[in-house]
Amino acid sequence: MPWIKRSLRGTEVFARTRPDGTLDVGADGRVDVKYQPGDGAKVYRAAERNLVPIADEGGDRPLPQSAGEAIVVYTDGACAGNPGPMGIGVVITWGKERREIGEFMGIGTNNVAELTAIERALEVIPPEDRTRLVLLHADSSYALGVVSGTMKAKKNVELVARIRGIARTFSRLEFVKVRGHAGVAENERCDVLANSAIDAARKLKRI
Secondary structure (H helix, E strand, C coil): CCEEEEEECCEEEEEEECCCCCECCCCCCEEEEECCCCCCCCCEEEEHHHEEEECCCCCCCCCCCCCCCCEEEEEEEEECCCCEEEEEEEEEEECCEEEEEEEEEEEECHHHHHHHHHHHHHHHCCHHHCCCEEEEEECCHHHHHHHHCCCCCCCCHHHHHHHHHHHCCCCEEEEEECCCCCCCHHHHHHHHHHHHHHHHHHHCCCC
């Protein structure tokens, strides 16, 4: 059977799939995974809920065939110092439409900036569009882990709970891990938007 890349707690693995491309989930809710490609690699078992979709290095993950009208979202947070001035960047595309958001968020940590970017992105998608497939990309393993529930939030608990509440209003929301500063165009654009927001705040002497 074929294998597909997934992120398991921030580590790239290969998960076994069925011929139709879906994960080969057993009766126990677990999937065969291996850390290296090839027939000789050792196979482990991992819970399906812990396997997060991941974009291929250097490009976006191909959309499922059913995702012709998917809303594709990229988010990133930036922090000048940790803690320090924070900015967020969001890019949302659907069909030929596009929306970009770059906002200064005050003083905080990098993790808060990453989480706030995800929250802002989900907030601006209208309720009537939340039944559509939404693919949300981010380069923060921490943010995706605590929001998706594969990691326990030990800090920023209220913010994480708020984002999870918004996420539950979506019918088909997928979180996709991308590599930061690896040439993924929209991820790089989000970084520019976030840092530009910090720079603009400095020029306006808001910092």
